[in-house]
Amino acid sequence: MAIFSCSRNESQLVEEPVVSKTLEIKGADLSYLPELRASGIQLKNSVSQPEDALLSLKKAGVNVIRLRLWKDPETSNSSFQTVKKLSQEIKNLGMKVMLTVHYSDTWADPGNQKKPQKWNHLSFPQLQDSVSVYTKKIVTEINPEYISIGNEINSGFLFPEGNIQNISQLKTLLQKAISSVKSTNPNTKIILHYAGFENATSFFKNFSDLNYDIIGLSYYPHWHGKSLTDLQQNLERISTTPNKPIFIAETAYPFTFQWNDQTGNIIGDSSQILPEFAATETGQKKYLAKIKEIITAVPNGIGFCYWGGEWVSYKGQNATNGSSWENQSFWNFNNQILPVTEVYK
Numbered sequence: 001m002a003i004f005s006c007s008r009n010e011s012q013l014v015e016e017p018v019v020s021k022t023l024e025i026k027g028a029d030l031s032y033l034p035e036l037r038a039s040g041i042q043l044k045n046s047v048s049q050p051e052d053a054l055l056s057l058k059k060a061g062v063n064v065i066r067l068r069l070w071k072d073p074e075t076s077n078s079s080f081q082t083v084k085k086l087s088q089e090i091k092n093l094g095m096k097v098m099l100t101v102h103y104s105d106t107w108a109d110p111g112n113q114k115k116p117q118k119w120n121h122l123s124f125p126q127l128q129d130s131v132s133v134y135t136k137k138i139v140t141e142i143n144p145e146y147i148s149i150g151n152e153i154n155s156g157f158l159f160p161e162g163n164i165q166n167i168s169q170l171k172t173l174l175q176k177a178i179s180s181v182k183s184t185n186p187n188t189k190i191i192l193h194y195a196g197f198e199n200a201t202s203f204f205k206n207f208s209d210l211n212y213d214i215i216g217l218s219y220y221p222h223w224h225g226k227s228l229t230d231l232q233q234n235l236e237r238i239s240t241t242p243n244k245p246i247f248i249a250e251t252a253y254p255f256t257f258q259w260n261d262q263t264g265n266i267i268g269d270s271s272q273i274l275p276e277f278a279a280t281e282t283g284q285k286k287y288l289a290k291i292k293e294i295i296t297a298v299p300n301g302i303g304f305c306y307w308g309g310e311w312v313s314y315k316g317q318n319a320t321n322g323s324s325w326e327n328q329s330f331w332n333f334n335n336q337i338l339p340v341t342e343v344y345k
Contacts, residue, residue, distance in 0.1 A: 025303025027064035061344030197234035216249030261322035
């Protein structure tokens, strides 16, 4: 592989060799897999034979499966017992487990960090204890190889106490979770996860005294910018000051702008994607190959993880509450695996 740098004459491209390295994390988030299986839908391999998603991705070269964990969700998916069972299955196949612990009963992201309902009336010391006990339970019973303390915690987590505007309380809660992991299994690698790269350098400087292991960044062109040069430069800069390994914790790309159910898709037109990669099967594959190339070229880069690859239209073509991501999945509308997965080889 090669990267290119501009000389003083910016039109002159100079090819520079990149030392090849083996990526530690070649991951895929499969949090919807239990729902897919319950629906009865059959995914297929490259020769149209029915094959479970876990087995297909293992054969493709995926070595880490990422799962979200919710505290007390309304349904069983992403619940403790469901995630625990699936995690053991993943380990039995020889892959590693990465848990993204939302510390919420539902989705947590930069705009939503609602703490679990059962924790709503706790005092701050009680909240710290609950975070500690819950985190120890996760590591003891599921024993993931990687654990993310919160999901996309740009604004903090466990609101309102853990809002980043109260940095002291946020650090206290993060430290409680980190200490619980370290004391339970020091081999479990701890991730702090940030969405995008804008203001990420200053964000991670806030936590320079915390004993976490890996920086995780989400990157989606629609939300985080359409310059892959900026992406690579920021990956290098963000990881340099704390000198931490860094990986792309979430990314995805469409293979079409068509729909396979009656649920509107989040990414649906050319203004939302990169001009150099079309919304085609080939474009999707080239995009992920470029992401792999970029993170490999970053000195502290250790890998990438694709989000929503399993989120096909499993509720049927007439579903209005189906998948808003099926055009970015790893399987086409005939449920056959796509060439993008060849990037993992």
